[in-house]
Amino acid sequence: MKIGVAGAGAVGGYFGGVLAQAGNQVVFLARGAHLEAMKAQGLRIESAKGEFTADGIFTNDIHSFKGLDLILFCVKSTDTKSVAEQLKNILDDSTRILVMQNGIDNEEILSEMFGKERVLSTATYLSASVKEPGIIHQFGEPRLPIGTLNRTADPFAKEVVAVFNHSGVKSWASDDIICTKWQKLLWNVTFNPLSAIVKADVGQILDDPLLRRTAGSIQKEAFLVAKKKGIRIAPEILEQIFMGAEKRARNHKTSMLQDRLKGKRMEIESLCGYLVREGERLRVETPVLQAIYVILTFIEQQELNL
Structure with missing residues (x-):
């Protein structure tokens, strides 16, 4: 399969890397030092199953995505609209898009631009980070439920599932991917915002009684909004999230924490702002979420001089 990775960071880099290693033709869209390192020495993947260097086309030219079968859409939610607008006049009409982002509002943006029938989605259960430019470190067992947005059977979606399984990533077809993504959103919102504010990994939140209580609130x-x-x-599912984190993610630095430590914009709107706004619209009280949202927004404005 001919695959493009829009946003070759931890998520896109890892999945694109294993797909390339399995024999697929992969184009990685990246920038900066990460791009230059991949151009010079390929993409190094350090995973639970071993280490390897993935080859592919490494570029910052979005026009390289023309003629591809599938796009792994992995950019930060803050860039969804701008990247989608660039892709709109480049992608072939037959090219499908697999949303691999946090949050559940990106699908709406992409559906409006490309049509609901061209968009697939997944909840990315993955613990990974960019260790240094050109190197992705991953631990644990990644999992990918994949489905359409309209709950219909889709031969191409089944083909995508098969391609991921062939590459060694446990994948399966989901008949209600939006519900699955909401479950993933509950995990993310439980740990991401707090971890970014106090600069703690998941285990530290679990071990501190006050932080754990706040995470539960x-x-x-978020559950009441859903x-x-x-x-x-x-x-x-609420208790299962904590139990699963205890078993599999104690050492995990959340994506929002990684962004703050690297001086990047955090996905505050997709993880917190969306839930606050939906709560207001639906008349669901979200006082803790609102406080977290305000604090994170202030932190980002101060640290990035926005």
């Missing part, structure tokens, strides 16, 4: 508010929207999530 955030989680419950419930009011008609998203069918079992209440026991």
